[in-house]
Amino acid sequence: MSKELLGLFFLPLGIISMCMAALWQMYVMMTETYTLNRYQDKQLVWRVAALFLSFSLAVYWLCPNARKKGIVFLILGAGGALMFGLARLWLPFAG
Numbered sequence: 565m566s567k568e569l570l571g572l573f574f575l576p577l578g579i580i581s582m583c584m585a586a587l588w589q590m591y592v593m594m595t596e597t598y599t600l601n602r603y604q605d606k607q608l609v610w611r612v613a614a615l616f617l618s619f620s621l622a623v624y625w626l627c628p629n630a631r632k633k634g635i636v637f638l639i640l641g642a643g644g645a646l647m648f649g650l651a652r653l654w655l656p657f658a659g
Contacts, residue, residue, distance in 0.1 A: 571654035574647040581644030588637050589620060596623055596630040 611626055624634040 567654040568656065571651040573651075575651035575655065578644045578646070578648030578651055581640050581647060583644075585637055585640035585644060588633070588640060592630050592633045592637065593619070593623060596627040596633070 611622070620637075624630050
């Protein structure tokens with residue numbers, strides 16, 4: 565299989581994978597942030613500040629159920645970015 569053909573295959577798969585990573589991220593954010601209700605007001609200030617500065621990473625750090633789901637986001641996002649990057653590198657018209 566040539567690099568050009570593989571690039572044509574990777575280009576849409578990379579985009580679809582990154583879109584799926586974004587949808588998965590929205591699902592995790594909507595289903596896991598409810599666990600922050602267990603903190604008192606003063607403790608919650610630091611959690612909210614962390615969420616504001618780095619929302620995704622903070623949710624994976626502070627919400628225990630979300631940590632396992634972060635692996636799916638990492639695989640989809642990094643895999644999609646890698647496939648998209650390789651497709652742009654290998655395809656002659658995408659450079």
